[in-house]
Amino acid sequence: MAKLSVSEIIPGMILLDDVFDESGILLIGNGTDLTPNHIDFLKRKMVTEVNVKRIDGEAEVKVITRPVVEATDVEEKYKSTVVKFKTIYNEFRLGRVPVYQEIDDALEPLYEAILSDDHFTRKMWQIHAYDDYTFDHSVRVSMISGLLAKWCGLDYSKIKEAALAGLLHDIGKCNIPDQILNKPSALTVEEFKVMKTHAILGYILIKDIPNISYDVLQGVMQHHERVDGSGYPNGLKGNEINYLAKIVAVADVYCAMTQDRVYKKAMHPFEAMSFILEKCHSSLDFSMSKSFLSNISHFYIGHLVILNNGLSGEIIMTYKDDPARPLVRVGEDYYDLRRHIDMEIVSMVD
Template sequence: MTKVDVMQLEVGMELLEDVYDDHGVVLIGAHSLLNDVHIQYLKRKQIESVSIRSADTQTDFEGTSTQTVTYNRLNNPSDVDEKYQRTVHKFKGIYNEFKLGRVPVYEEIQDTLEPMYEAILNDESFTRKMWQIHAYDDYTFDHSVRVSMISGLLAKWCKLEVKGIKDAALAGLLHDIGKCNIPDNILNKPSPLNFEEFKVIKTHATLGYILIKDIPNINYDVMLGVLQHHERVDGTGYPNGITGNQMSYIAKIVSVADVYCAMTADRVYKPAMHPFEVASFILEKCYSSLDFSMSKTFLSNISHFYIGHRVRLNNGQEGEVIMTYKDDPARPLIKVGESFFDLRRHIELEIENMLDL
């Protein structure tokens, strides 16, 4: 971590910590990549210095940090794409092994996730770029890797130890593995499922648990994450209709990640929802079916990744996300031309679409 005088800030530097005003209000969230508007805003607020992530500042496997003096920038997009594509490709091989009735060894599965573990623990810039990666393969493989990544991140944001972070990422990767035993005509149907087809799909959580439970060395928490990722804290989920106090911690993590990834993905029969629209949905569901604390932690952290992106409002105007708010991450501050619109106060305005995802 490096403290940098606000007068010396440069576009592209990454905040390591939230920046607060004198009243304790977050001005700009941690992990934001600074742009000109941010820097001028900090100057107007008379902030003297901020914590900037250094290029080699990494959280190691004991959770400690080291300090260096050069600044962290976004990875080369092609490097990020290549790493992500390689992980999806490896997972496709594991999925097909399960489909053919051959259970992969634990070490092979862990090897698939090694680049993800490194990125989750040490590389915020990879994480930030991941949201802009488009699918390379069919939905099942791409979705599983995204859920893995977000599950690991959420575990990190929940302050789990490295083992818990890895368990969450592994459960996320394998959460839909039971779908390899679902008939392809149902799994790949280009329209919404009917009642009977949905009953078949709902068996995938149990099928996945059965597939992985005999893998030597696999953690029981990972198994429960796979089995329970469609359970809901109010008892409305499946396969067993259990409630929050019966769900494993890892399952609560994977369930939030799964909902987010599913709703922000394009499907043949349903276009993707934009992230702030999904944030509104999760905010609503955290009072009923999704774990409250887990959902709030997820949204307060994930929203920072969309600062700097361009959006279209429902009045037709286009602008840039300048900052997000922990009390309402679904309604950020938008800059349109020289005007600023706090969507928490302008309730007539909604984000209609994100233009650069």
């Protein structure tokens, strides 16, 4: 047994203690055969040293093999759009209205990725936030909205509109005071009232841009409307809500839950999926949520997860009837989480 710095551990060493993060959440359990993904994960979580058992001889090194996913290309497209969107956001903030072509150009790299790459979201999970939450969040919502439009069978022009509505959905926040927008704790009732105006402010900011479509305008103004009437600004219900707004709503909820905030740690994707599965029977559109869940869960097949019993496993398969509870392989054993209701995914390794 040896206590080693994380920079010294190599694949095949066996972890001899549970490793927790600073808030007490289990990262990797005792007994795990460390893979390159585990080691990278520990580094990203700023773990400095761990207790491991050395394994001598290559024959004893056990590395879980999975397809290598190249994230670089998607990351470049994402970064390029974040940089351009930041410029657009700041123009709105200064009271200038960008031309349609400038916004469309910002999205061009993403259109191509959304249409051509079915593993896009899987790669997206590996991208770390590049800028402030608002910019990072808007681009992620744009990507997910475009993908969801594709999964719903919409044509190319509608996929582009969904990505555009996703990018601009929170543009009204550029007119919300910074002390409310960046408050690191819960908003008061009065502050929340101000924050809620961003949906209408966004509509007002973009309504005079030539070529912007009616659906994109409604998608931006209605992205906080909910099918059960519990949303804002107008408390619309069911089919009163524009379909692009329903797409952006699902994307917005998923991205907000899976991104770190100053006051709240990100949920892992399966926890967010569980939440959306629950809400698709009340506030989120049922068929769009179902389409989203069955497609997005599929992208996590092959990913390593940590379970609440401390074991790590690989996602083998997801199920349409309960996408948030996949089949997980732990060593030689397979666990269908739909049946093992005492087992939960607590974190993802990569």
